Amino acid sequence: MGEVPDRSAQLATARVEFVANGNSAPCDLPNHVAASWRRSASYGVSPDEVCPDYWTDLDFGSRLVRCAQPVIEQLVDQLSDIPLGVALTDDRARLLSRRDSDSWIGRRLDRVYFAQGFGYAEGTVGTNGVGTVLEFGDSVHIVGAEHFVDSLQSFACAGAPVRNPFTGRVEGVLDVSCLSRHSTPVMHSLVRSAAQRIENNLLLDRNQTQQALFEAYSRTDAHGRQAVLAVGRRTVMANSAIQALLDPADLDAVQDHVRFMMFRRATVDNGIELPSGRRVRLRGSTVQVGTELAGMVSVVSVFREAASSPTTGRALSSQRVVGAPRSRDEESRCPAWREAASTVDIAVRAADPVLVLGEQGSGRLTVLTDVHRLVHAGGQVVVLEASAVDAAPAEAIARLTEPVTEPTLCVLRDVDQLSARTVEALAAAVPESGDGLRTLAATASGTIAEHAAHERLLSMFNASATVPALRHRRVDLPMLARSLLSDLAARRDVRLSDEALRLLGGYSWPGNVRQLKQALSEALARRPVGVVEAHDLPAFCQSTPRSALRPVDETERDMIIAALRESGGNRVATATALGIARSTLYRKIRQYGITA
Numbered sequence: 001m002g003e004v005p006d007r008s009a010q011l012a013t014a015r016v017e018f019v020a021n022g023n024s025a026p027c028d029l030p031n032h033v034a035a036s037w038r039r040s041a042s043y044g045v046s047p048d049e050v051c052p053d054y055w056t057d058l059d060f061g062s063r064l065v066r067c068a069q070p071v072i073e074q075l076v077d078q079l080s081d082i083p084l085g086v087a088l089t090d091d092r093a094r095l096l097s098r099r100d101s102d103s104w105i106g107r108r109l110d111r112v113y114f115a116q117g118f119g120y121a122e123g124t125v126g127t128n129g130v131g132t133v134l135e136f137g138d139s140v141h142i143v144g145a146e147h148f149v150d151s152l153q154s155f156a157c158a159g160a161p162v163r164n165p166f167t168g169r170v171e172g173v174l175d176v177s178c179l180s181r182h183s184t185p186v187m188h189s190l191v192r193s194a195a196q197r198i199e200n201n202l203l204l205d206r207n208q209t210q211q212a213l214f215e216a217y218s219r220t221d222a223h224g225r226q227a228v229l230a231v232g233r234r235t236v237m238a239n240s241a242i243q244a245l246l247d248p249a250d251l252d253a254v255q256d257h258v259r260f261m262m263f264r265r266a267t268v269d270n271g272i273e274l275p276s277g278r279r280v281r282l283r284g285s286t287v288q289v290g291t292e293l294a295g296m297v298s299v300v301s302v303f304r305e306a307a308s309s310p311t312t313g314r315a316l317s318s319q320r321v322v323g324a325p326r327s328r329d330e331e332s333r334c335p336a337w338r339e340a341a342s343t344v345d346i347a348v349r350a351a352d353p354v355l356v357l358g359e360q361g362s363g364r365l366t367v368l369t370d371v372h373r374l375v376h377a378g379g380q381v382v383v384l385e386a387s388a389v390d391a392a393p394a395e396a397i398a399r400l401t402e403p404v405t406e407p408t409l410c411v412l413r414d415v416d417q418l419s420a421r422t423v424e425a426l427a428a429a430v431p432e433s434g435d436g437l438r439t440l441a442a443t444a445s446g447t448i449a450e451h452a453a454h455e456r457l458l459s460m461f462n463a464s465a466t467v468p469a470l471r472h473r474r475v476d477l478p479m480l481a482r483s484l485l486s487d488l489a490a491r492r493d494v495r496l497s498d499e500a501l502r503l504l505g506g507y508s509w510p511g512n513v514r515q516l517k518q519a520l521s522e523a524l525a526r527r528p529v530g531v532v533e534a535h536d537l538p539a540f541c542q543s544t545p546r547s548a549l550r551p552v553d554e555t556e557r558d559m560i561i562a563a564l565r566e567s568g569g570n571r572v573a574t575a576t577a578l579g580i581a582r583s584t585l586y587r588k589i590r591q592y593g594i595t596a
């Protein structure tokens, strides 16, 4: 059943007029379509051709896709007598999957780039069955000339939001697209109920992992009176024994440690030092449901005589306080950081080659140089950058093998970025056993194991430490901020207000300590002495986006934050100042995680 021809013709004329002179449409155009046309025009969408963006970093195997897959198959079967495509997008209208009832309609949809990886946001493609759902916040059925762009006029699309059953947040859009002459109102109701079935699957899926974690926690808890902690992606379960054993700051530190370890190891048996100064033993195992990590269940016990316990193996050795680095590492309250520092400390004392893994800017070089400075006061540090080593491998080899007369730390920075040729040359030239004075060290990102060419080089390192990203050591943030401020503004009386510190604590710090340092140095340019306030910090600190931002998004986010500050946080005034709809402003605030 297609559209009534008269209405189609009226609509087509109204659209042409609207595009030509911006007048609102005279016919019985649904309000949400009229509003969408206005938005499309104000975004500057070209009314002739679709020009969607293409994204290379989408997660086509996400939980949403997995939960939607069976529903999509069923929907295609239900509507199999109509040539159509059923698509799923993420919360930014980017196509994650599409299933066609036949290849002919698939080719038609490909021609308008309605295909995996392309984005159908209203701001780029104009009124359509995906982007308009996200703007409107509810399901829509956009038929023929209701589309803003010419090349979509022959299509009809029914789209419905898929919401997270726990938070209510829109996770994506389910869309059915066909030619408008094949469109029927039943598509709209079918797509709505299919979206609800996906939500139900999301609920069951989440329940399965939570249920598995809960069962593992209950089984462990049932074994006598031990202190049990279960940490899931969004859940924490702590029995009364652990709550009685640890004060809140210690419990937070243990949680941080478990959250850090559960993504790295299936089982853990670690000794860790807590903010209160107590030392505990933590034994834990991860809980999996299929390939998905549900969390980790762990048992905590206090080391009564930590220094002499014979049974703790690695756990105790990583706790050696003797010779543990002082100053900044000593101040760290993050168990994962302390463990890394302790491993480096043991390696440096034994002049054992050590590899330090972690994200860029997380302090890998700093931990090496600090520890070396503390262990061998007066020793020297040689840092070789990957680019310089690649440019002149022979010189680097000479530096790594020349005789030394004092304790020397040689750091090969970012070894994962070295070319395979350089790696081979290094591996062949650097002796496997050291001279007792030189410690060979390297830094790399956590993905080094994937580079097969580096294997020979890696086999030269006896120890490795993983430095946690700053977002996994929030407990250290006040200490780090203080230490960086005093480095940046030595002999000046500067400190952070509580509000500024709260803001720093809420940000995700993808660039780690280096980015924190940069943020503080920008704040100091605005407030060289006295109390650094929240508004002295750069705009990005006021936002925690859900995914990596493109430079254009960063510019938009900073403009929004500046306008919000200007208007004292008034959303209506901000939307007016920026010339965007209030709904768009709210969406962008959510998208960028703006907290201003």
Ligand SMILES: Nc1ncnc2c1ncn2[C@@H]1O[C@H](COP(=O)(O)OP(=O)(O)OP(=O)(O)O)[C@@H](O)[C@H]1O
Pocket (backbone or CB within 6 Å): 328, 358, 359, 360, 361, 362, 363, 364, 365, 366, 367, 413, 414, 443, 480, 483, 484, 487, 513, 514, 517
């Ligand atoms: N604990 C700390 N106290 C003060 N400054 C720190 C600390 N940790 C790191 N920094 C500073 O943060 C910046 C990044 O640290 P570092 O160079 O050690 O990181 P990295 O992990 O080796 O990464 P990259 O290779 O990107 O530099 C440096 O300017 C360093 O001085």
